[in-house]
Amino acid sequence: MKIALSGLNNTDNPAPGIGVAKGLSGHELVGLSYDPNEPGIYQRIFERIFLMPYPSLGFEELHERLAYIKEKSGIEMVWPNLDAELPLYIKHQEQLHEMGLTTFLPTLEQFAMREKAKLATLCEELGILHPQTYMANSIEDVVDITRRIGFPLMIKGNYYKAYRANTLEEAIEHSYTIANEWGFPLLVQQIVEGIELNYAGVADGKLYGGFCIKKLTTTDIGKVWSAVTIRNEAMEALAHRFVEHTRWRGAFELEAIATNEGIYLIEINPRFPAWIGFSVDIGLNLPRMALALAMHETVEPKFSYPEQKMYVRYVDETVCDYAEFTKLLATKEL
Amino acid sequence: MLLDEMRIDENDVGFVPSLGITFQLNETGKRIVELLQEGRSKDEIVLALSQEFEADWKRVYRDVEDFFLKLKVYGLMQ
Numbered sequence: 315m316k317i318a319l320s321g322l323n324n325t326d327n328p329a330p331g332i333g334v335a336k337g338l339s340g341h342e343l344v345g346l347s348y349d350p351n352e353p354g355i356y357q358r359i360f361e362r363i364f365l366m367p368y369p370s371l372g373f374e375e376l377h378e379r380l381a382y383i384k385e386k387s388g389i390e391m392v393w394p395n396l397d398a399e400l401p402l403y404i405k406h407q408e409q410l411h412e413m414g415l416t417t418f419l420p421t422l423e424q425f426a427m428r429e430k431a432k433l434a435t436l437c438e439e440l441g442i443l444h445p446q447t448y449m450a451n452s453i454e455d456v457v458d459i460t461r462r463i464g465f466p467l468m469i470k471g472n473y474y475k476a477y478r479a480n481t482l483e484e485a486i487e488h489s490y491t492i493a494n495e496w497g498f499p500l501l502v503q504q505i506v507e508g509i510e511l512n513y514a515g516v517a518d519g520k521l522y523g524g525f526c527i528k529k530l531t532t533t534d535i536g537k538v539w540s541a542v543t544i545r546n547e548a549m550e551a552l553a554h555r556f557v558e559h560t561r562w563r564g565a566f567e568l569e570a571i572a573t574n575e576g577i578y579l580i581e582i583n584p585r586f587p588a589w590i591g592f593s594v595d596i597g598l599n600l601p602r603m604a605l606a607l608a609m610h611e612t613v614e615p616k617f618s619y620p621e622q623k624m625y626v627r628y629v630d631e632t633v634c635d636y637a638e639f640t641k642l643l644a645t646k647e648l
Numbered sequence: 649m650l651l652d653e654m655r656i657d658e659n660d661v662g663f664v665p666s667l668g669i670t671f672q673l674n675e676t677g678k679r680i681v682e683l684l685q686e687g688r689s690k691d692e693i694v695l696a697l698s699q700e701f702e703a704d705w706k707r708v709y710r711d712v713e714d715f716f717l718k719l720k721v722y723g724l725m726q
Contacts, residue, residue: 509668511667528667544665544668545666548666572666572667621665622663
């Protein structure tokens, strides 16, 4: 199986692609990148690399590029891993299938149900707690909302970035930072104090596999740097409930806060997290399970994994010819 | 009560498996957790520790009271 996947950034703001690739070792892999500086390009994981048009250019550009990549490299499956590109791939799954490209993605309806702005409704349907969250379409909105919910609070982008604000000045500054990069709307969310837990899973109408972690250390923007596997019955029950309710298809990540009052669901990502390589090392290869489901193979559900295994991300170095970088820059492929 | 699920290793590190949180315990703290997990009351724990460590029960009571407060602050007991 030749699979093209995106999300090759492997800095302290890592994308899921490298972790997914770890789970798919043995398959021929092609890397899809938006930036020649992404370290994953040079890690000798991918047999070919192609630069991609930004999702904002629309499906026509994407279709044309994928057709070219398929012709050049013979890819059979496309596996997007980035929040900003997922809507385009999800919306046009049928066209991708018509091109002969397999995908394993949720439907547009499933995708929409877990959007940050609609999460409160989904949480109500699931009977799970959710912090108060308001959408802001301007800085004025942000200021109004802060008056309503008080400090501290979180300022979140619709796709990326989330900052804690302790004062109005910080809230405004963070709002500008996110809006300048990603635009409006922003989300202003009440902070729930507790212990953050994360659950990564794979589903196809029912839950086939998943595991739970607690972050031990994070980068400045909250990305996992080290973590430990845990078993939390409430999180496992939530994962089952979420999948059964939405009939979810594909990978997902639940981000939650455990408090004395119960679990607060704060976010559902419609893809694997960047630490998904952890699943491979604990014998629960979720990317491989997702691939098998995509291929309509028989998959036995698996939820057993060792507790108290520690994940540690670290920095590595590699050397390549500068000509690789310039070739990618000039020709958009390697 | 989260304390019920705490596992204490050979280095006296208590780990709560459902939340992934750890606590470094001293010898007395470890003993109090063990006694609580056996279902002993505060008075029973004070009595047991006074005998085991041959210490004045009033001092032991203050230490146990203080430890209970910490357990509550950390959300390990109600």
